[in-house]
Amino acid sequence: MTLLNPDDATGWVTNSNQAITIRLFSGEDVMSVEKFLKQNTTNSALSEEECDLDIVEFHPSFTYTVFGELEKIFGYKGLQIYLNYAAGSLMTYLQIFYKNTVNKIETIENVSLKVDEIEEPITKVLSSDLLHSISDFSKAVVSESIDFTPNGKKIHQYTLSNENDCVYEIYENNFSDKEFRKFHQRLQTFVIFFIEGGQFVDDTDEKWTFYTLYKKADYCGKNVYSFVGFCSVYNYFHWPDNIRARISQFLVLPPYQQSGHGSKLYNFIRQSILSNTLIVDLTVEDPNEAFDDMRDKNDIKWMLSAGNIKKLDKPLPFKDLHNLMSASKFCKKQLIRVAELCLLKNLNNKSSKSDNFKEYRIWVKKRLFRQNYDMLIEMEPEERKKKLQDTFDSVYQDYIRILSTI
Template structure:
């Protein structure tokens, strides 16, 4: 038996990202919801009996199951988080075909499976958990008919509880994500929902959400910062993130209390989305008309104030705008542009370059310039 266990050890180890299943469910009847719970409904596939279920996996589970994202001791492991698509009331279950506990072995230690229940419950909102499938099905039916997205008039405590359900998704999709301090009133939360029509019943299903923090800006203004920005996997690539970002930017741009919009530690995909939308807006509003390289710090500052885009992001957008308008066969104009961008690259990396010889510095800056320009061309091709 020991040799068999040793030879097949990998069969008892599960990848926790693949073992965790997330499902958003809406339904007209408890029977249709229970059928959706039992069935392996594919992503975006509607149940034929009046239920709508969307299933997907997390990208990260290390905050719950450890850095290796491995679970030992099970075969056929399935860790299910079923959410009422609007209210996010949650039913949590763990299923498997075999468990290693109790298997006979002559090893001096007893083989024991990992605990998959307790770590998950620690990150779930206790008040959102529903005790049984039947109770969950009843809750889904009720929410399908009655749930409406939270808005400005919702009582604060009500939304705090809802946010505790929302923030669990951050652990699954944003690396290094942390829960926010819900007692700090400077946080704002924006939510996006899909409106569903289930045989005449209007229902809502979560698409994504964003948190934004308002910092004080002397003497009497605020500097908002996007902190967490998430569109759930089944809805990615459909423009929902851009719609949400444009709304937030538009709100900041229109409000006299806000100085500019900043972003906390953005991912590459967010940077891409932000670049595309900022550039579309700036080009539509002719922000770069009349600009040529080199652009003075004073002119850059004027653009930053007018369009309420952070200093570093505006510098990036200006460089893209200049490249788009550049007469590339004009060697003199291209030389001025190249020097303008290289000076910015050097200034931002002066500490890293300080230990290099002059020739190495020039080579590194030239390589960075080529990489930056290639990326600018890529972004501009998507606009």
């Protein structure tokens, strides 16, 4: 029997983000799906007989909710965890493969080494209707490739200029639909894997509105749907009889990122907010940097297309800004940020020594001082002045970066 020195135990540690592969399946032949699933392989190894399968693969960004803060799994060699999804309905089948476990290795000291549990913690974040056999999953894939249509009401569609064989559709849903609640139980696992700090939401609360995004492709005269992403919006009460809408979760799956889908989804949601007279503004819950960038760029483009940016030709008090930009339904923080970006754009690269730029710099610095008052007021005057200038320089460079992409 092979002996294991405890110092060599690190060789039995696997990064859980890399061990897990998420796969979205479409296909019309049950035997082809079954044959592929019985192999411990990726879609790059599809044979000619399996060419009718469409399998999209990617890894999760975060697995600490399942496997701990370090995102490590101990005790396996050659570990592969496959989360297999039917591309449209997200019906799920879990597979776990490995070549060896540390349980079979004898240590040279009186040390007991045990493998980390895999199936139990990962099953906790999967839906209760998890499929348990290759046969059942294969049949589900083929059935929905023929018959599946998304839940909810189709409210928008668009195409991409570089894709001629498909269309993307957005559907609106809420938890009053029992079928959508079942679908959401499968969908919400992606929240854990791709949104840092993401949590499951209460699916009995009907104040949630969900926008799901699908790719619809023609395959031999049939429409085949693949899930692309989603956005959840919570509708808060706003006195006396209005609503404040808050984007809570926003996700485009990795294979579809960097193609404009996030902007398409966000712009449609914003346009829906603007056309709803009950909604007073749109906020975002804990956005990450990538979402902030996408949001800023699209909000400025909207200001440009609406002609509103031309009206902003000088620094204004918040009250005047709000009156000027009220139709945008930006929340206060975003309204100020967009106004600062738009006015900087209107300066047309004027010299930093010009009166217009000096006025702009003072305007932004006043906002930064109010925003960071508690910290700045504790500093000595010279230190405060330097800190405020450094903060302004950082904001200014970030604004230049954003405007350079528009």
